[in-house]
Amino acid sequence: MPPRRLPLTAACLAACLALAQPAATPVPAAPALSSTAERVYEMAKPRILQVRTLLQAAGRQTTLGSGFLVGADGLALTNYHVVSQFALDPRTYRLEYLAPDGARGELKLLAIDVAHDLAVVKLDRAGLPWFEFDPRALAGNLPKGERIYAMGNPLDLGFTIIEGTNNGLVDRSYDERIHFSGAINPGMSGGPVTDAEGRIVGINVAKRLDGEQVGFLVPARFAAALLERARHGPALAVDKAREEVGRQLDGWQSTFYDTLVRAGFRTAAYGPYQGLESAAPWMTCWAATNADQVPRPRAAVNTTRCSSATGIFVSDRILTGRVDLTYAYYKSVDLNAFQFAKELSQRSAGPGIGAVAAKRLTEQECRDDFVAGAGHGPALRATWCMRAYRDFEGLYNVTLLALTQDRSREALLAQLTMQGVSHANAVALGRRFLAAIQWQR
């Protein structure tokens, strides 16, 4: 289950407020927060912001998030996904901040880090108090179990502080994310998380929808690095942000596929066949079977699906950067060769089956072929499908399907999907993937 992102969209806001209305009756007073939280909030209050994306034409908000000041020069940090609409369409949207004291003004976008979901913005005024970074967090040795404090403006209900627990970096994850045990909610994206001294340890970024109080933070060191770049590097031109996003996505996929290859591959058995499996610890695999179905299925299927579980938020319509590897071993119970082929035709639908040309992605183009197996490998029926990102040259979504053709009543249906990948990396992994499909008995 991919983490759900936090920006509070206009539609959601309306729905949430509508829902919140009947519940607005007085509730029993909650137990008082610890005095530390009180102290941290008092200290943090003048340093936090609400970051709003407004529709130019209407002058109304479309997305809300949080942010916080990190320098006397009016620099503030937030999430990239809070400012993504503005970054991709600066002519349609503009950015605004709202301070807890009610002051508001324009925000300038200075730097972005799409991979870590961070952005540096500049206020139109200086001389405000700001947050320091926690040196322990920058060095990566914040103790597990320490109480930390997440702040932001959840669901546009007002500035809020939440006391939670630092649970260290998430295990088995490609992205470095701090696991925060505490309730963070839409609208808090980009808000600061501090230690008891009010020093930054991370930035609110996402939460799991299938868990309770499972939140994720971007580690402070990525924020410090981006801030450094924003202070000393050239400023990001408003109309160049889209190119910058494309450059960063390209850089991300290049590093990602290098890391994937360096982590190594092994072969795994799928029935009597074998196929490629990544040795990277962050590729998580799940298995499924239809053996317990009633009535008894006429073809047995055992499916293994491995996913990188990576997801880079580009815009509200594009989540990219994921690799999935699925193997389904089919064996006919009492289907004849034609029926078995029919069963496989119905099951061979890859993702993006109705790959409609959209605002940010082109329509899909495919190529079918019969391909000889590597070495003594079985012949394959293979399909290669591709979509291009309209905004980002050289990045594609690729699906590669392969079906073994050596037997008429059993087969391995293998599928590799890659999001936001360069053609060269897609072909390189695709070649490995096809070559690894073998008959092992």
Next chain:
Amino acid sequence: MWVEVLALDGAIATRERIDGAEARIGRAFDNDVVVDDPHVAPHHLRIFRDDAGELVAEDLGTVNGLYPEHGAQRSALLSLAKLSGIRIGRTTLRVHDGTRPVAPERALTAPRAHAAWAALLGVALLAMLAVLQWLDTTGQPRANVILLPLLGFIAILALWAGLWAVLSRVFLGQARFALQLRIAVTACLALIAWDQACETLSFALAWREMADYAALGVWALLAATCYAHLHAIGPRHMRFAMGIVLVLVGAGALLQYASRSEVRTLVGQSATLGELRPPALRLVPLASADEFFARAAGTRLKVDQARTREPGGGLFADFGQSD
């Protein structure tokens, strides 16, 4: 001299042989040929031979006059040498010497031959459909799953043949349901064979675009079927009817092609392996991995070109906006 009076539907109603030098035609009983048409005068027409021996028709001073069969020019005197017939009132007449050759004798179709053929082909068709349905059933093979669609199919087929039989009854006077059914059943067999051949070839050649050509073939088959149905009704007015059929079928094919190509640019292709068949039916040689990836690079060129194209609006604009 022969005078033929045509019925309203174009068939010959009466045919009179006149042995005298001239023939008198009208509604009165003292005529050589009596025409029961209220728009014809009691003494309407006289037919005689002129000095050159050609047959000539003469209007005897009537209200509604005398016209060539396919003309709108009223004449008092008409030479019949070059005319197929003449019109008086609402009646068409043919006048000739009786020297024109008649068509050779046509062999009888054996009684019930069309019915026998229709039944035979019908049984073959149903068997084929049942087998195909069975081969397509990957769930539990229950009799009603396989047989129920056949029932609907039979009903549609009977309706289609019945429609043509009604047309035949109207224009030819005979329904000839068995013949129309035979044509319809033959056409269905051809359609199914074509469809299966295309799907199998699409797999055997690993050629996705085959589906586009399959659709054109279906339209061509439809045109041929309509032609056969019309031909069975009768060769008269064939050219006109065939023209309409061709225009309709052509328009259908064109519209379908246009919508296909529109859908193609909007929806693109789907990431599936298509209709599969047992591996033994493969016809093309295996490509090496190098060849496959080289050919697949063609898709990159296409989507790179599509990047600069505006995505279309219309029917599909609301779907699949995310990925």
